[in-house]
Amino acid sequence: MNIKSTLLASVLALAPLAAPAADLTIGFSQIGSESGWRAAETTVTKLEAEKRGINLKFADAQQKQENQIKALRSFIAQGVDAILIAPVVATGWDEVLEEAKEAKIPVVLLDRTVDAPDDLYLTAVTSDLVHEGTVAGQWLVDEVAGADCRVVELQGTTGSSPAIDRKNGFEKALAGNANLEIVRSQTGDFTRSQGKVVMEAFLKAEGGENICALYAHNDDMAVGAIQAIKEAGLKPGVDIKIVAIDAVPDAHLAIANGEMNATIELTPNMAGPALDALEAFLADGTMPPKWIQTESKLFTAADDNQSIYEMKKGLGY
Ligand code: AHR
Numbered sequence: 091m092n093i094k095s096t097l098l099a100s101v102l103a104l105a106p107l108a109a110p111a112a113d114l115t116i117g118f119s120q121i122g123s124e125s126g127w128r129a130a131e132t133t134v135t136k137l138e139a140e141k142r143g144i145n146l147k148f149a150d151a152q153q154k155q156e157n158q159i160k161a162l163r164s165f166i167a168q169g170v171d172a173i174l175i176a177p178v179v180a181t182g183w184d185e186v187l188e189e190a191k192e193a194k195i196p197v198v199l200l201d202r203t204v205d206a207p208d209d210l211y212l213t214a215v216t217s218d219l220v221h222e223g224t225v226a227g228q229w230l231v232d233e234v235a236g237a238d239c240r241v242v243e244l245q246g247t248t249g250s251s252p253a254i255d256r257k258n259g260f261e262k263a264l265a266g267n268a269n270l271e272i273v274r275s276q277t278g279d280f281t282r283s284q285g286k287v288v289m290e291a292f293l294k295a296e297g298g299e300n301i302c303a304l305y306a307h308n309d310d311m312a313v314g315a316i317q318a319i320k321e322a323g324l325k326p327g328v329d330i331k332i333v334a335i336d337a338v339p340d341a342h343l344a345i346a347n348g349e350m351n352a353t354i355e356l357t358p359n360m361a362g363p364a365l366d367a368l369e370a371f372l373a374d375g376t377m378p379p380k381w382i383q384t385e386s387k388l389f390t391a392a393d394d395n396q397s398i399y400e401m402k403k404g405l406g407y
Pocket of ligand 1: 124125126127128201202280307308309310335336356
């Protein structure tokens, strides 16, 4: 275990211990490592499993749904006790989830939802993804206070539930505010590199002085866009206001440096509540609620972002 992992492990050790999970084998199909948040979720999940003595079989899908389906079929063939999956996109899961159900293997969704009947999974541990978009939009509505504002939007992975829901939530908050107009909206696939490339295209197409705000569906894309804005000779956070989602350390640092304005926190600890629910279910059939909702907290320049940055860095992000 490295120092980061040790620090994160000691924080997790403060969490209440669930029932012992002797001999449990759980398969985890992770999307990949597109963002800092995703990497943190992977670290936390491995540490949570280790803390509980669970044998975790980890499969990295490298952003491909077909790899996730293969991983699930392999977990089913191996007869694992349960499956965790962070589904890359929302649709196309019914068949493989039916197979898990037939094999009596409970499946828990992590951080993203699916368009499938809810009897095909045990529970979903996610934030309210629509609400996150609404909080971002409402922050911008309040920030511009009636002034005209042309907004560009960096969407997450096309077809993923956070991209769909965060877009809808944001639009909901802007509805009725004729001063705010989304003039460009395109996917940056939740990555820093695509965030930069797409922001460069937005700046070129619109002219930087005609863009008042950026809404990015995650912090990594915002951080990539900050680079593009600087290279265009503009001041991110000042000339172009920036609001995003995740609250990863680099976003707190960007806010502390005045280069970003707001972020909404998504906890990387989805595994804690998921494994609590699974252990209880496997021990005595306790049914969890269909949705275990994690918190969404807004951070702005009013917070001590430098300290939060240092604290989160220390936690192993
Ligand atoms: O599903 C959660 C989203 O996926 C996070 O906001 C993003 O950073 C990640 O890649």
